Amino acid sequence: MAADHTDVLIVGAGPVGLFAGFYVGMRGLSFRFVDPLPEPGGQLTALYPEKYIYDVAGFPKVYAKDLVRGLVEQVAPFNPVYSLGERAETLEREGDLFKVTTSQGNAYTAKAVIIAAGVGAFEPRRIGAPGEREFEGKGVYYAVKSKAEFQGKRVLIVGGGDSAVDWALNLLDTAREITLIHRRPQFRAHEASVQELMKAHEEGRLKVLTPYEVRRIEGDAWVRKAVVFQNQTQEEVELEVDAVLILAGYITKLGPLANWGLALEKNKIKVDTTMATSIPGVYACGDIVTYPGKLPLIVLGFGEAAIAANHAAAYANPALKVNPGHSSEKAEEKAPA
Numbered sequence: 391m392a393a394d395h396t397d398v399l400i401v402g403a404g405p406v407g408l409f410a411g412f413y414v415g416m417r418g419l420s421f422r423f424v425d426p427l428p429e430p431g432g433q434l435t436a437l438y439p440e441k442y443i444y445d446v447a448g449f450p451k452v453y454a455k456d457l458v459r460g461l462v463e464q465v466a467p468f469n470p471v472y473s474l475g476e477r478a479e480t481l482e483r484e485g486d487l488f489k490v491t492t493s494q495g496n497a498y499t500a501k502a503v504i505i506a507a508g509v510g511a512f513e514p515r516r517i518g519a520p521g522e523r524e525f526e527g528k529g530v531y532y533a534v535k536s537k538a539e540f541q542g543k544r545v546l547i548v549g550g551g552d553s554a555v556d557w558a559l560n561l562l563d564t565a566r567e568i569t570l571i572h573r574r575p576q577f578r579a580h581e582a583s584v585q586e587l588m589k590a591h592e593e594g595r596l597k598v599l600t601p602y603e604v605r606r607i608e609g610d611a612w613v614r615k616a617v618v619f620q621n622q623t624q625e626e627v628e629l630e631v632d633a634v635l636i637l638a639g640y641i642t643k644l645g646p647l648a649n650w651g652l653a654l655e656k657n658k659i660k661v662d663t664t665m666a667t668s669i670p671g672v673y674a675c676g677d678i679v680t681y682p683g684k685l686p687l688i689v690l691g692f693g694e695a696a697i698a699a700n701h702a703a704a705y706a707n708p709a710l711k712v713n714p715g716h717s718s719e720k721a722e723e724k725a726p727a
Contacts, residue, residue, distance in 0.1 A: 396420040396471060397706045398699075399490055399500035401478045401647075404432020406676035406691035407506030407578050408461040413699035414504075415468025416717065417710055422498055423470060426477040432508050437533040441556060445689055471539035478507075481650045481672070484648040488671065501706035502720065504698050505659060505674040506691075507669070511673040517548060517638055521607030529613025531635045537564045539633075546571065546616050546629055548604060549637035555579035555587050557637065562595055569629060571618055572600035598626070606636055625679065644678075655680050665698035 397419035400407050408430060414421045427436055431454075434443075439455035446452055453541055476492035484491075487499045514532035516522055522530055534540070545565045547558050550572035556579070558570045570587070571648060577584045591598040605617040605626060615636055619626045644657055653660040653668035658680035665673045675694035677686050686689075696714075704712045 391449055392680070393501045394497060395487075396422040397500060398422075398502050398504060398702050399424065399488065399498055400504045400506055401425075401490070402432065402506035402508060402589070402676070402678075403427070403472065403474065404508045404676070405434055405457060405461055405688055406508070407432070408458075408465055409502070409692050410506050410675060410695035410699040410702075411470050412461070412465045412468070413696050413714065415465060415470070416578045416714060417700065417703035417707075419703050419706055421468075421470055422473060422500070423497065424473045424476055424478045424492060426475065426493070428475050430454070430474070432461055434458050437535075438553070438557075439535060439675060440537050441534065441553075441560060443688065445687060447689060477646065479646045479722055481669075501671070502702040503672045504695075504702050504713045505647065505672065505678060506695065506698075507644075507647060509640065509677045510644045510647065510657070513639045513641050514636065515641050517604055517636055519604040519606055521609070522604075522634075522636070525609055525613045528611065529609060529631075529633050530607065531633060534635065535562075537561065540565045540635075542566045543626040544630060544634035545569070545633045545635055546604075546618075546631045547635045547637060548572075549639070550574060550577045550579065550600075551637065551639060552579045552583065553639075554635075554637040555583045556633065558587055558596055559583065559590065562590065568596040569599065569631075570596065571599045571604070573601050573621060575600045602627075604634075607670045641708045647678075663697075664701045665694055666701065671702075673702045673705075678719065683696050 398421040400423050403423040403425035411421050434454035435458055440456050442451045444451050478490050480491045488503050489499050491497045526669045540561055543565055544567040547554050547570040550613050579695055590596050601621050601632045602618045603621050605619045608615040616629045616631050659674045659678055661674050661679045661681055667674050675698040676691040700712050700714050704710045
């Protein structure tokens with residue numbers, strides 16, 4: 391078979407895609423990852439490698455980058471093919487094979503496809519304040535790639551979701567000062583995290599201002615000041631800052647996947663209980679899918695990945711049973727020497 395062919399092609403090399411690859415490998419099949427990012431890990435690597443994750447079974451807490459490192463190590467014995475820096479553009483059926491073409495002009499074939507593209511294409515949601523665009527890369531951030539970037543800095547965090555609250559807490563031992571503002575008194579973040587945030591506020595370890603928004607961001611070659619305002623009274627407060635961390639969420643879209651002929655619901659791919667899409671031989675898992683009762687959690691994505699991978703493996707090789715058996719019995723048998 392041509393070098394560009396594998397038994398299964400996995401669109402997305404985030405945590406769920408990596409775990410799907412592991413299970414495909416456990417079934418003795420070859421597989422390729424196609425991902426537009428330059429390294430595996432998806433959002434965990436691109437947006438918050440040094441953020442703790444607390445809801446992965448068996449880990450009281452684990453850095454996102456360490457979870458990715460473990461997943462990459464777990465799948466490595468099965469010799470995955472990585473096509474990174476390539477966005478999957480088109481899907482076509484050619485006989486009993488699927489052909490996926492990419493943004494780099496490459497074409498890959500496979501007997502089955504698993505879509506584990508996370509939330510799809512994403513970009514940070516900007517707040518539109520004067521100075522925001524001007525100081526991007528000069529003190530305005532939309533993600534934390536390294537806590538060391540904020541060492542000893544006066545940081546303004548904008549947002550009320552999990553990322554904003556978690557980073558306010560995670561940077562307490564790094565930043566010189568932290569002020570978190572949110573446009574509403576109520577937070578969307580996990581209740582326990584909000585309680586911890588308010589306790590830190592009461593203890594004077596950080597400052598929380600609600601309901602506040604950013605009026606403008608000022609500086610010279612770097613951010614020096616943020617003017618925020620109470621959105622009910624319009625009262626302004628000037629904050630001397632070295633960094634503005636805007637964590638207002640992300641704008642997501644399916645991108646080219648929207649044109650693949652898949653049944654969709656609210657920008658998500660509809661799947662059944664086997665993680666099968668409306669196209670036979672194409673399966674999907676993780677945040678990009680929807681079904682009754684779906685929750686956007688990594689741990690559930692891992693379960694969906696196992697289901698999708700085993701059904702995709704059986705589709706690619708009908709001689710295989712869907713049930714993979716116990717991993718303790720299969721790992722040594724299937725892993726390459």
